[in-house]
Amino acid sequence: MKRAVLGIAIVLLSTAPGLAQQVKLIGEFRSWSAYSATEQTGPVCFALTQPTEITPQPDGYTAAYLYLTHRPTLGVRNELNLVAGYTFAADTPATVTVSGQTFELFTAKDAAWLLNPSQNDALASALRAGSEVVIEGTSDKGIKIAETFSLSGATAASRAL
Secondary structure: OHHHHHHHHHHHHHHOOOOOOOEEEEEEEOOEEEEEEEEOOEEEEEEEEOOOEEEOOOOOOOOOEEEEEEEHHHOEEEEEEEEOOOOEOOOOOEEEEEOOEEEEEEEEOOEEEEOOHHHHHHHHHHHHHOOEEEEEEEEOOOOEEEEEEEOOOHHHHHHHO
16 A cells, blocks of 8 residues: 555645656655655645545545655645545545644545644644544535544654654
C-alpha cells in the first residue's frame, strides 16, 4: 500500500502547479507517511494518510488522501488538504472534527482545505492530540459522507517534516 501512496503522491505533485522534480519518502509512521519534494516555488514536505472508513461509500469513489503540508519558501505550515475520492456538492462546506474541535473546510471539486488558514496550527495541534479525525462533506449527489482517518503515527510524521 505504501508504494501505491507514493505513486499517488508523485502523480498529485506532478499535476499540481510548480511540477515536483523529485519526491522522497522521509519515513513511514504507522498509518501516516512523510515525504519531501521540490517544486518550482521551492521545497515542500507533507505527511499523508488514507481513510480507515468511508460511510457511505459513494458511487464512483476513488482513493482519498488527507495531507498535512509545509511549504517553507511560501511561509505555509500545517496546511490541511483533503482529496476526498468523490466530488463535493458545489458551494457546500465540509467539516473536520478532531479532539472535540470542529473546523470548517471549503471545497472545490474533490478537494477541501481549511476555510480559515489562521487555524492551521490549532488544527495541527488537535491532530497530534487525537486518535482519529472525521471529515464530513456532501457529495454532488446530495449524500452526506463521513471519512474517518486514523491519527496513529500523525505526530511522528508531522515532526519528521
